[in-house]
Amino acid sequence: MRYMTAETAEAASTALAAEPGLARVLAGGTDLLVQLKAGMIQPDLVVDIKKIPGIREITPEAGGWRIGAAVANAELKEHAQVKADWPGVVEGANLIGSTQVQGRCTMAGNLCNGSPAADAVPGLVAADASVTIVGPSGTRVAKVADIPAGPGRTTLAKGEIVTAIHLPARAPRSADAYLRFIPRTEMDIAVASAAVSLTLSEDGTVTHARVALGAVAPKVVLADASTIIGTKLDDAALAALAKAAESVCNPIDDKRGTIEFRTSTAGVLARRAALIAYNRAKGVK
């Protein structure tokens, strides 16, 4: 294995594209080093992107935020303004691993690892966030929702790296929330998860909403948010949302949970996350 630190995104992309063997990006490394340890992969080249200018920075952008791909989630948590705009996104990012893992892991890494249970991804999808991708054929922007392709797979081409995540500007009376189910209180992989982002009218009616679910399908899925749009999240709307969430679940039975459990829990979490987001949007603590 060779190790290189890239000074620019283009240099990283060029090296990754030119490597005939297996090449991997190193940002936080909290997935990469586990895979190395387990002997799951034996890369020929690892490119450390943390030295690329700006890649560890959070900057305001068009009313929203640009989160550099190598910003550790602990740094994200300490950014009061991003947290105020996108509490659900930050919540999801901060649920990954331990305090120690938080010191290293990144949202972009969580996304590019391709796990259906990634905690950072449903919040980003509900936020309708996008990513900047630098590749051999130039720079492009894509929706976060379009990156995962299935367990362990993404739509990124060889040599392409994510350099930043873009969180859009927030309309007034908007908020988001993320909940996941794990058997313990910490340190587990999500068995099911739900992120809800919504905007309210002045009278508290939901005017816009996106609901994304994790760990219940080969990749993050959107549930039909029209179930709550036009409502004030009365019981009937919440029940319809839970049902809509359950209906898009296509999970597996494994050591972490059964199909039945994951499906019913996804509905419960969608309902509860919607309520949290709703109260946040209304300014209720």
Added chain:
Amino acid sequence: MALDDKKSRFKYVGTTPNRPDGVDKVTGKAQYGADITAPGMLTGAILRSPHPHARIVSIDTSAAEAIPGVRAVVTGKDFAPVEDQGFADIGETCMARDKVLYDGHPVAAVAATTPAIAKAAIRAIKVEYAPLPHVTDVDEAMRPDAPVVLEGRALEHVPAGMSQNVTNTCEFGHGDVEAGFAKADLVLERSFKVAAAHQGYIEPHACMASVTSDGRADLYCCTQGHFFVRAVCSALMGMEASQLRVTASEIGGGFGGKTTVFIEPVALMLSKKSGRPVKLVMTRDEVFKASGPTVHASIDCKIGMTKDGRITAGDMTLRYSGGAWPSGTIEMGAQAGFAAYDMPAVRTIGWTALTNRPKEISYRAPGAPQAVYAVEAVIDEMCQQLGLDPLKTRLKNAAAKGTLSSYGVTFDEIGMVATLEAAQAHPHWSAPLGPNQGRGVAAGFWFNFGGNTCVTLNINTDGTASVTEGNPDIGGSRASISLMAAEELGIRYENVRTIVADTASLGYNDNTDGSRVTFAVGLATIKAARAAIKVMCERAAALWGIDAEAVDWIDGAAHPSGPNAGKFPPMTLAEIAAQSFQTGGPIAGHHEVNVDGAGVSFGVHICDVEVDPETGHTLVKRYTVVQDAGKAVHPTYVEGQMQGGAVQGIGWALNEEYIYGKDGRLQNAGFLDYRIPVASDLPKIDTVILEIPNPGHPYGVRGVGETPIVPPLAAVTNAVSRTIGKRMYQVPMSPPRILSAIKGA
């Protein structure tokens, strides 16, 4: 001299000084198994079977041997067969011979100059397997048509015609069980499943072996018993015990899991073949796959009770599997199940069957948590059905002095009633509960043991004492042993230093297990101190020119025993020690004994949980442990044992389990999915220490460490069941299982 055999007033015992290994452990200086190195040391690595059950057709190590830097390759063929069946079984868990018997079974090992080369060499070994049908569940393994794990291993009293996997059966009890059930107003029979749990110590198994060409060897390892390690390894290596010196490193947790060997014989053989020191350290997934978890169990339990809560009879069948080799744990479970109660009639029948899983090894009170869980859960359900208070009902049936126990022995002084009464009196028992919360209570029992023990106590010329003992310190025992030595000698705790010696320095010491160390090593220390005191009294007597019998040892000094003995000022230990070269030579005491007389101990746990009715997620909100310690030598460390054991039990009750796939492979060989409790999962664990002295120890000490893991499985089960209004019959109660019970599926 006059020395009271029994003591009940103490100066040092019962205080809570700092442990002698504390500074090393908070500064990173303490040396654990993987921290030991030697010049020229090689790194070992083990190749393990991916199959749960297969015949080994061939092993080709030639490619591995050809890699530069590879210095030795070992397979099962390198080990000569040994006669002792127990040692042979242990040897086979360390390295397969003809068949692999579980996912992770070692088939070959290498030693190389770097870890990377060792890894590459492992990958270069070619093994041809002929897979065989496998079985990983005890109930399936007992079916007559089940795949046979090992042939011809059934004990003589196992009935003919059963599956060859059934290797042992046992029956305990007394009285007419059927007549007892006939007297009952309610007879309830329930079936339970208990998953295998792992001890989950944070330090993986590690050792460093160095064998010389003249047949001598040194072995450093993290173990609960280096004398046992020497016995097994010398047998498997064909060495004399005297030529193998084993030194126990600091140990990073054991809980029973380090009372045997898994890698040490392999490291020794690699060192022998390479002529270099070899370090072998398990990875975490190796620890889960190939060191010993507990048995897994399937249980039917039937109890009869009158309307007012008197138990009339109990009948239980336990089926345990300790993996691919015969296991004796069933016998302890079967004896312990009903031991907390005065049973007019009781019968416990046990079965052991082989499965394609790693060889079980002890885990805190081995065999008891499973059996006691079933009994305590059925009693709780009966209390609910009959509208009885669960603590009062237990008190009505509690075993006491003179009770004929479920295992045939009549109890002496025991603390079951006092423990229940203390639980009843605790504010926790009557505290209000919130919504979606429930409270469970359960009792538990463990035997505790003594065993072979050697202690040497040297009096230093500056008036201090050095205690040499042979039991690895897993919970602060060096502190409690120093306390007992200080108590006897009458010198300050700080003036005593206790060390754990290697196998060349003392006679045989049994493992640090069975809650035996504070009890048995403590007893031997007291006797060794008394032997040294006898010498010091003789020296003082000689200097005073009086009879040794006329000297008493009081508060660290020799005193003439009365006015008739002569009028001399007391001579302190320091004064006698300072003159020891001139009065006959250095002063020491020693004691070697196979200790019996450990006192049984009882615990009662109260548990509050909150269950999320929509997901089954369960949080323990409050937890109280009440236990009889006999005498708490270092009360803070006793509390630590009670808290640690209870939390292990809570983990087992809620989340910890070995999950095998249909392919017979372990699905969760890591801390990510073998979920031991983390700090945020738990509330404060409250403790109440009772002291009902054990008649078998000069200070009344009973064992403490094991009992706390016995009650939690049922305490948490009873709390969850009462919260959700449905009874749970399986451990662990993972959220999907709780949710499915709530939904009535």
Added chain:
Amino acid sequence: MKSIQVSTTINGDPVEFLCTPDEPLLDVLRNRLGLTGAKEGCGTGDCGACSVTVNGRLVCSCLVLGVEAEGAQIETIEGMAQGETLHPLQRHFIEKAALQCGVCTPGILVAAKSLLEKNASPTDEEVRYWLAGNLCRCTGYDKIIEAVQSAAAEMRGEV
């Protein structure tokens, strides 16, 4: 695999070492630099026994490559006491019996120190969540929480 030369600072001392590109910082500390206070309990970031700080940030050294230490400031358990004087956390861990076997202790101390640097007055719940990635199998955590809180109180000058 060709080794790489790395210049770094550990516990304030300048340190140079060679390591292979795929070698975790934990292995470098333990096998190349003789700093065996950090332990490998899992190698996958699940137990926290290998906790150190890199540029002031608490991490698992098993999840950091040795080569990433280039130019960094690393603090390990070996740097916690000042000569003979133990850090208050170290002292309170001994006094409150917050350790039994002690193998998780170095990682927990490093993590707790990092917490108190960010939050001098954490609640019990905050301590428990901060330390959720530090597994302890002996104590049931109770006395660990107690020791962190009493050390924190002393460090705030309340004792």
Added chain:
Amino acid sequence: MVKVKLWGTLRQWTDGQQEVEVEGRTFKQVLDNLAATYPGLAPQIKRGVSLAVDGVIYRDAWLQPIAPGAEVVLMPFMKGG
């Protein structure tokens, strides 16, 4: 003579009796005489047993005296964790 209580499994070697009487003044003598009188018990005794005498469990104490009239219970060889 000493009365020895056996555990249930062993009844098959003692004509169905769960309590048998043998000579012996020590742990070892009692076990030797048990094995001699009831040869079916010999393999189990050889593998290892404990003997509880008046409530105290002895594991290997061959020389432990056993008084006539003592409560003697044969138990499997016990171990802990």
